[in-house]
Amino acid sequence: xxxxxxxxxxxxxARLILDRxxxxxxxxxxxxxxxxxxxxxxxxxxxxxxxxxxxxxxYARRDTPEWERFLSWLIPFNHGWAQHASALVYxxxxxxxxxxxxxxxxxxxxxxxxxAAVLIQLQASTAGWAAHPVSGxxxxxxxxxxxxxxxxxxxxxxxxxxxxxxKSLPESLQEREKPSGRRPLHQLAFQGRFTPGQQEQxxx
Numbered sequence: 251x252x253x254x255x256x257x258x259x260x261x262x263x264a265r266l267i268l269d270r271x272x273x274x275x276x277x278x279x280x281x282x283x284x285x286x287x288x289x290x291x292x293x294x295x296x297x298x299x300x301x302x303x304x305x306x307x308x309y310a311r312r313d314t315p316e317w318e319r320f321l322s323w324l325i326p327f328n329h330g331w332a333q334h335a336s337a338l339v340y341x342x343x344x345x346x347x348x349x350x351x352x353x354x355x356x357x358x359x360x361x362x363x364x365x366a367a368v369l370i371q372l373q374a375s376t377a378g379w380a381a382h383p384v385s386g387x388x389x390x391x392x393x394x395x396x397x398x399x400x401x402x403x404x405x406x407x408x409x410x411x412x413x414x415x416x417k418s419l420p421e422s423l424q425e426r427e428k429p430s431g432r433r434p435l436h437q438l439a440f441q442g443r444f445t446p447g448q449q450e451q452x453x454x
Contacts (some may be wrong), residue, residue: 257271261435266375266376274426276414277413279292279336281312283315297362301363304348306402319394321338323391324386324407325371334414340407342404343360343403360403360405378412379410380413381410384409
């Protein structure tokens with residue numbers, strides 16, 4: 251499991267949640283298809299509106315014919331470190347409800363796909379893999395390369411691999427290679443109504 255022991259919460263948040271973080275340093279290592287599918291299977295169990303399960307996971311593993319093609323859609327910054335990972339998973343979601351006589355919009359498709367992506371990352375962390383979700387990729391090229399139908403949204407990509415040493419990264423990234431903090435809960439959770447002034451007052 252990836253570990254972030256310095257992360258602490260004022261409430262009893264489960265350790266597997268606090269320990270999950272998104273490193274960029276990876277050690278080039280293969281991942282067996284069965285291992286990767288076990289991580290993606292965790293996403294399959296996410297909740298979704300009407301159990302519509304709109305998420306789709308399109309993946310490539312390093313040392314396979316698809317690997318360089320999947321990497322090529324990332325922006326240069328992300329490509330620089332993701333090329334050392336073991337797998338790249340693009341997360342799409344169906345924007346309409348399936349199994350209906352007439353197409354019906356699925357307003358929570360991205361929310362549901364995000365829930366699935368989080369479960370994949372938690373499963374990866376628990377299984378000793380590191381995962382880093384990214385939005386920095388060329389949408390048009392990725393959509394075309396994945397042959398994604400028009401009624402699917404392309405939400406994000408998840409970089410998965412064995413965590414490496416921070417010193418393997420460019421110097422500009424080495425200091426950032428640590429678990430990040432979070433805003434205080436009182437800036438995020440409000441009873442009864444949204445109170446934006448609280449965030450401004452606390453300098454958020």
